[in-house]
Amino acid sequence: MRRAVLIAIPYAWLLALFLVPFGIVLKISLSDTAIAIPPYVPTLDLAEGWAGFRAFLSELDFENFVWLTEDDLYWKAYLSSLKIALISTIFTLLVGYPMAYGMARAPEEWRPTLMMLVILPFWTSFLIRVYAWMGILSNEGFLNQALLWLGVIGEPLALLNTNTAVYIGIVYTYLPFMILPIYAALDRLDGSLIEAAEDLGCSRLQAFWLVTIPLSRPGIIAGSFLVFIPVLGEFVIPSLLGGSGTLMIGKVLWEEFFSNRDWPVASAVAVVLLLILVIPIVLFQRNQQKQAEAEQ
Amino acid sequence: MGDIVSSTVFEPWTDPQAEPLIRFRNVTKRFGSFTAIDDLTLDIYEKEFFALLGPSGCGKTTMMRMLAGFENPTEGSIELAGRDIANVPPNKRAVNMMFQSYALFPHLNIWDNIAFGLRRDKMPKVDLEARVEEMLKLTRLEKFAKRKPHQISGGQRQRVALARSLAKAPKLLLLDEPLGALDKKLRQDTQFELMDIQEKTGTTFVIVTHDQEEAMTVASRVAVMDEGHLMQVATPDRIYENPESVYVADFIGDVNIIQGRASAVGGETYSIDWAEGQGQLTATSATSFDNGQTCHLAIRPEKVTITADRPEVADNVVQGRVHDIAYLGNLSTYHVELPNGTIIKAQTANTRRISRRSFTWEDPVWLSWTATAGVLLAN
Amino acid sequence: MTRLSWFNVVSLTLGFAFLYIPMLILIIFSFNESKLVTVWAGFSTKWYGELMQNEAFLNAAWVTVKVAVMSSTLATVLGTMAAYVMVRGGRFMGRTLFSGMIYAPLVMPEVITGLSLLLLFIGIGLDRGVLTIVLAHTTFSMCYVSVVVSSRLVTFDRSLEEAALDLGCSPAEAFRLVTLPIIAPAVISGWLLAFTLSLDDLVIASFTSGPSATTLPIKIFSAVRLGVSPEINALSTIMIAIVTVGVITASLVSKRAMVRQKQEEQAAARTT
Ligand SMILES: Nc1ncnc2c1ncn2[C@@H]1O[C@H](COP(=O)(O)OP(=O)(O)OP(=O)(O)O)[C@@H](O)[C@H]1O
Ligand SMILES: [Mg+2]
Secondary structure: OOOHHHHHHHHHHHHHHHHHHHHHHHHHHHHHEEOOOEEEEEEOOHHHHHHHHHHHHHHHHHEEEOOOHHHHHHHHHHHHHHHHHHHHHOOOOOOOHHHHHHHOOOOOOHHHHHHHHHHHHOOOOHHHHHHHHHHHHOOHHHHHHHHHHOOOOOOOOOOOHHHHHHHHHHHHHHHHHHHHHHHHHHHHHOOHHHHHHHHHOOHHHHHHHHHHHHHOOHHHHHHEEEEEEEEHOHHHHHHHHHHOOOOHHHHHHHHHHHOOOOOOHHHHHHHHHHHHHHHHHHHHHHHHHHHHHHHH | OOOOOOOOOOOHOOOOOOOOOOEEEEEEEEEEEEEEEEEEEEEEEEOOEEEEOOOOOOOHHHHHHHHOOOOOOOEEEEEEOOOOOOOOHHOOEEEEEEEEOOOOOOOOHHHHHHHHHHHHOOHHHHHHHHHHHHHHHHHHHHHHHHOHHOOOHHHHHHHHHHHHHHHOOOEEEEEEEOOOOOOHHHHHHHHHHHHHHHHHHHOOOEEEEHHHHHHHHHHOOOEEEEEEEEEEEOOOHHHOOOOOOHHHHHHHHEEEEEEEEEEEOOEEEEEEEEEOOOOEEEEEOOOOOOOOEEEEEEEEEEHEEEOOOOOOOOOOOEEEEEEEEEEEEOOOEEEEEEEOEEEEEEEEEOOOHHHHHOOOOOEEEEEEOOEEEEEEEOO | OOOOOOOHHHHHHHHHHHHHHHHHHHHHHHHHHEEEEEEEEEEEEEEHHHHHHOOHHHHHHHHHHHHHHHHHHHHHHHHHHHHHHHOOOOOOOOOHHHOOOHHHHHHOOHHHHHHHHHHHHHOOOOOHHHHHHHHHHHHHHHHHHHHHHHHOOOOOOOOHHHHHHHOOOHHHHHHHHHHHHHHHHHHHHHHHHHHHHHHOOOOOHHHHOOOOOOOHHHHHHHHHHHOOOOOHHHHHHHHHHHHHHHHHHHHHHHHHHHHHHHHHHHHHHHHO
16 A cells, blocks of 8 residues: 555656656647647647547647658758767767776776766756856857967957857766766776786787777767767757757757747657657667676 | 483474464465475474574575565465464564574664664663663673674674564564574584573574584474475484485485385384395384385484494495595594495594504495484385 | 876876866956956956846846755655665556656756646646746656665665564654665765756756746856856856865765774774
């Protein structure tokens, strides 16, 4: 009895505030836009009973999804989100791996401090960390000032409101998500394995390539998904650092909803985004499961 | 290997009037399709020190968990003091358990660990303090009262677990491999301590163990289990001297098993045909065997006499060569190979120094034993 | 592995420089005299003063803290329950769906979560305000709490709970007296995580807030869209300072606890 209550409370909460809203998104994605409140038709009229429900069903269609394929804004936005997510994941890995590796090789007594230094930005507001780059990347910002002063460039580069700024922003804000799982994997790695590899005739670099990298692979995979998945739906970074040329689906959805007030299309955008996300999420889960099994 | 309470004869299981404290009636426990306990019936009496013995996975812990209330029988019933306890939750049973892992609460110190159960009973503060002090004294833990479990040794932890489960003065105390984590010396000391405490408190103990020697040392009765069945329930000496099956004979101590065919000679005496070219063996048995029925003669190595010359009078005599000698300090076990390849073990006390040993490898020897030395078993 | 090569040193130095220089610049320029955030014109704290006069920001900050406290507390209760059900609940109907609903919000893009909750609130006619933000934040942060707590619960020795039952606790007492004290650190970090997530959230709050309740991130976002401003720098500096003090204190406290435990152990060893 008590157990039933214990299960029921969080279950009901998640059903009501996670699953049901989702059903509503799905339903509205099949509706049509209208100038009304709420701004879509049909709305379900329960007073009419079964007939009302049938009428309601018959008015649902896939028009919005067809629309997504017709207007090239949408599929370009999906593709561009995928591209940005992929490239920035690679960059984050390239920056994060050496840091995680350095942390794992640092003296024991430094590690908690280094760890804290990685975690601290994670607890700091995301918005503020993105904002910090606005001042750096602008035309008269510090980066341009520094480069001009060094004589690397003759006139300021346009950095803010470009895809470059978006990449920098993503790498910067998502770096802890990449470092932590890789560090965890490297930290578990037995140092004598490297010594054994060197003993068997590997050079340092070979040992790194043949032993360290393969053994830290679960960490690399986990970190990459932890960056890739949320970046795909990212909104704040493209809207603050990106320009009009930066197409990302999170931003498109936001504008569709808040600016165009086209709820059905916004919902359809959300449904498709979710379908795209299913693949990496499933792959990520499988990686985590394999790792959990390997640890047992 | 004697009974602990041999001074005053304590054998309630022989008394048909005695009411058992625990009664398993046709208890079956299944986990999914797997049967862990199979139609088991067993009585345990008050003040007993009852040992469950058996190989890993035979269902010992499952029996304990059913008594403590963490599992319910799939079929059958369990009675505690005449009451079916199927629907009594663990916190309402007058049963306490000492866990295989001790399960000491890491966030409480030793004193509070011991007081934990008493506090649940809303015992008045004065009584509670007195009881905890008494338990600390009984288990000689006074010095450690203020420490946390991780600050004491394994043996001390084990005593805390014991004190904690004894504090509530349960009718029944369950001990699941309580001494598993201890080294041999500490283990023996603790065994005697346990027996001492059991005698002082008069609590009924049910102890699970892997270790047959431990079971023999502490228990008033031993139950040997295999795959969810009770193979035999008896006092340690009967289990040892009169096993009812080859399984039990083999499980407890060292034994020679000789397979053959029985034929009645008269009275309770049987002669056994056991190998081509070997004379018949003679053994007595209270259970009767049909002529030609397959039987197993189980003889303990210490009941086999080893001599250089053929003994003049003996019920059973065989000849062989010393194949191997196991030196155990106080004892030596000779593995003697008979002409047909059978190995029979004989044990002798090492009353002389090793260099003066009478036999050595490859020596021809004679083995002999009396008709009553072995037990004749059907299976 | 404690041989730091020059490569390790360089990558750590550059990496941490990359992580911290932007924030340092942000902080330094919050003390700039000039309105221009990129040109240093002398030290001043006037932007802090102006911030303190800014009613809108102060109100938003108050709403944010209120929302964060309520939602993280609720999320901790629900998330701990969910974790307990996941780890200890055994089998029940719809268990797979349940665990799916726990993990899905962790990877769900915020825009989708926000959109779907907004559509729900409109559908049931709930006025958007503090309540709706609290409901939304509780929903996604309870999943984080549940993950943190259940990772502690799986390593929790079940026999401790059984021992408590055996010694006469009801299941609720066993949870309160044994389980909870032992998993408390995980529950507290779950609460802190939920609290920060709520403080930080812009997207979901934007969808679920109404005119009556604006949170600080929403306020910052709309200000920042118009460009960099020293007032925002000052606000960011305050927020960074709070977090830094919080994180450092937390790590010092846990370090001290560890040291104390070690000392206790040593002291105990001496009296044996
Ligand atoms: N909760 C459970 N679910 C499924 N099977 C179980 C469960 N508990 C026990 N079993 C099975 O029941 C059998 C008996 O288990 P039990 O723990 O009673 O063995 P045991 O005699 O105590 O063994 P050991 O000496 O190794 O402790 C084992 O085969 C075990 O795998
Ligand atoms: Mg067991």
